[in-house]
Amino acid sequence: MFSLQDQITVVTGAGRGIGRAIALTFADAGADVVCVSRTAENSEKVAEEVRSKGRRAWAFALDVSSASEVGATADRILEAVGKVDVLVNNAGVTRDGLLVRMGESDWDAVIDTNLKGAFLVTKAFSRAFMKQRSGRIINVASVIGLIGNAGQANYAASKAGLIGLTKSVARELAPRGITVNAIAPGFIETDMTSGLKAEIREALLGQIPLNALGQASDVAAAALFLASAEARYITGQVLGVNGGLAM
Numbered sequence: 001m002f003s004l005q006d007q008i009t010v011v012t013g014a015g016r017g018i019g020r021a022i023a024l025t026f027a028d029a030g031a032d033v034v035c036v037s038r039t040a041e042n043s044e045k046v047a048e049e050v051r052s053k054g055r056r057a058w059a060f061a062l063d064v065s066s067a068s069e070v071g072a073t074a075d076r077i078l079e080a081v082g083k084v085d086v087l088v089n090n091a092g093v094t095r096d097g098l099l100v101r102m103g104e105s106d107w108d109a110v111i112d113t114n115l116k117g118a119f120l121v122t123k124a125f126s127r128a129f130m131k132q133r134s135g136r137i138i139n140v141a142s143v144i145g146l147i148g149n150a151g152q153a154n155y156a157a158s159k160a161g162l163i164g165l166t167k168s169v170a171r172e173l174a175p176r177g178i179t180v181n182a183i184a185p186g187f188i189e190t191d192m193t194s195g196l197k198a199e200i201r202e203a204l205l206g207q208i209p210l211n212a213l214g215q216a217s218d219v220a221a222a223a224l225f226l227a228s229a230e231a232r233y234i235t236g237q238v239l240g241v242n243g244g245l246a247m
Contacts, residue, residue, distance in 0.1 A: 002228040005030035008081050009227065012064055012121060013091035015042030017190040018140060021216035022088055022223045023057075024049055029224055031086070032056040034077055038063060038091075064091045064117030074124035083132060086227045087125050089118040090140040092158075099153045107154045114158035119165060122180075126173065135178040136227045139166050140219070143186045143242045159184075163238055170236035179235040181226045186242025188214045209244030 009026050013019035015037030023033045027050040035047045035057060043059035050057035058080055062073045078084065092114045095106035118139055129135030144152055145159025163182050170180035187193060187204055193213060196204070205211050222241050225231055240246055 001230060002224050003030055004086070004224070004227060007031045007085035007227075008034065008083060009086040009088065010034040010036060010077060010084050010125070011088045011090060012036045012062070012117070013140075014046050015039065018185065018188065018216045018219050019088075019090040020046050020049075021220040022090060024053070025217065025220035025224050026086070026227070027053045027055045027057070029228075030055070032081070034058045034060065034081060034084070036060045036062050036064075036073070036091075064121055065112035067120055070117075070120040070124050074121070078125075078128055084125055084128060085134070086136040086138070087122065087129075088138045088140065088223060088227075089121055089162075091117050091121075092140070094152070094155050096151050096155065098151055102154065110154040111158050111161075114155070115161040115165070118162055122165075122169060126169075126178075129173065129178045130176045133177045135173075136231075137169065137173075137178065137180040138223050138226050139163075139180070139182040140223075141166070141182045141184045141238065143184050143240065143246050146184055146238075146240075146246050166238070167236045174235055179226075179231065181231075181234060181236065182238045183219060183222050183226070184238050184240045184242065184246070185219045186214055186240070186245040188216060188219060190216065207245060208242070212243060214241060214243060 009031045011023045014023045014035040033050045035043045037043045040061040047057035047059040141162045142159040144156045148156045166182040
């Protein structure tokens with residue numbers, strides 16, 4: 001079950017954290033992986049890890065908020081790999097701050113990467129998916145897009161928008177046999193959460209029914225399911241991976 005044998009997957013934000021976990025999990029399931037992140041160094045590092053598992057991998061540096069970069073890079077990827085079976089839009093940033101203190105640049109940076117970036121990358125690969133009449137698109141949203149969070153108005157808006165984008169594109173592409181779904185992770189053990197003070201960490205755990213932070217591997221497992229043949233009849237859905245934080 002959940003095999004991606006010989007499928008080609010593109011993962012944005014693959015350089016670390018959840019994106020890296022998805023790339024390596026897909027490789028373990030038999031996929032070849034195009035690793036995309038902001039820097040060539042980080043992309044290549046994860047690509048090497050994929051190759052160490054016996055799978056093919058390609059590394060690309062990309063600012064997903066740039067329409068010209070996305071279009072050119074998507075063309076280069078398709079030329080290099082021939083076809084893409086699965087696209088994971090995982091690239092994302094945070095610029096936290098209370099609304100009254102949030103600068104316009106902080107708002108724009110988050111919306112441009114998290115929401116506009118997913119739109120641009122999805123659009124860039126959609127024609128190829130439509131032509132082959134198959135494909136899986138998986139957007140990594142967030143529980144914050146469902147419930148909001150003080151100090152994260154920009155992030156919550158970007159992830160809520162990503163959920164809306166997921167549902168709309170799912171309706172558009174379904175007639176061509178393409179599924180589009182989102183994952184909404186909760187609080188996951190990453191570089192951002194590892195530095196939390198003990199009291200803040202305890203307060204977080206108190207909000208989570210399972211009383212634990214998630215692992216990047218939990219999100220990767222959900223992505224693997226949605227990318228697999230077993231999820232062929234699932235589209236336009238949001239899969240929460242949050243320990244019960246949002247029910």
